[in-house]
Amino acid sequence: NAGVTQTPKFQVLKTGQSMTLQCAQDMNHNSMYWYRQDPGMGLRLIYYSASEGTTDKGEVPNGYNVSRLNKREFSLRLESAAPSQTSVYFCASTRLAGGPDTQYFGPGTRLTVL
Amino acid sequence: GESVGLHLPTLSVQEGDNSIINCAYSNSASDYFIWYKQESGKGPQFIIDIRSNMDKRQGQRVTVLLNKTVKHLSLQIAATQPGDSAVYFCAENKGGFKTIFGAGTRLFVKA
DSSP: OOOEEEEOSEEEEOTTOOEEEEEEEOSOOSEEEEEEEOTTSOOEEEEEESSTTOOEEOSOOTTEEEEEOSSSBEEEEESSOOGGGOEEEEEEEESSSSSOOOOEEOOOEEEEEO | OOOEEOSOSEEEEETTSOEEEEEEEOOTTOOEEEEEEEOTTSOOEEEEEEETTOSEEEOSSEEEEEETTTTEEEEEESSOOGGGOEEEEEEEESSSSOEEEOOOEEEEEEO
8 A cells, every 4th residue: 555645746836836736545544634834833734625525624725725536536726826835735644534533644745936 | 722832842862762752732622632753754654642531552662641630742752763763743633623733843863
């Protein structure tokens, strides 16, 4: 099992450009999450998907959209990138659809917006 | 407000010694606590968890202690090894999908 995979690993964008971060898990997990990690701060939840077909906002959803394409895949889209979105983005998944559960994280995407 | 904090941003220990990483939480409604390890350039990796109906839980070389009276969580690593060098996060969950993560403590292991 590859676990949680993310693409790309690195990306540099210019202000105003758009891009989609891809995430996939092969553990048959029900719930998936997108976080951003900034220096000196804990992981902050952008969006999550409790189960296939549902998505909900987290703590910092502005400037992002998500799609739960199927049970395996959960993508994060930046429609018009801004320098404030420079960060490391992590995708995670949990087996349970609801309630606290161990989160399995991908390796991250390091995004720089110039 | 809700927060999960750490007492020390960095911790340096000698190889073979025991390490103790501390964490404070503010939400008394939280009932699930997790410790993650994050190595440089990688995603966080689950270490151990504990539920609020427990005070202590042991894993392989790691122990988590929960003191609900003072809202304190600690991670103890026995016989610290160079491979333990990483950033350690505590996190809390009060049910549902939203987990609150602390900023992390960087552990340095001196050979």
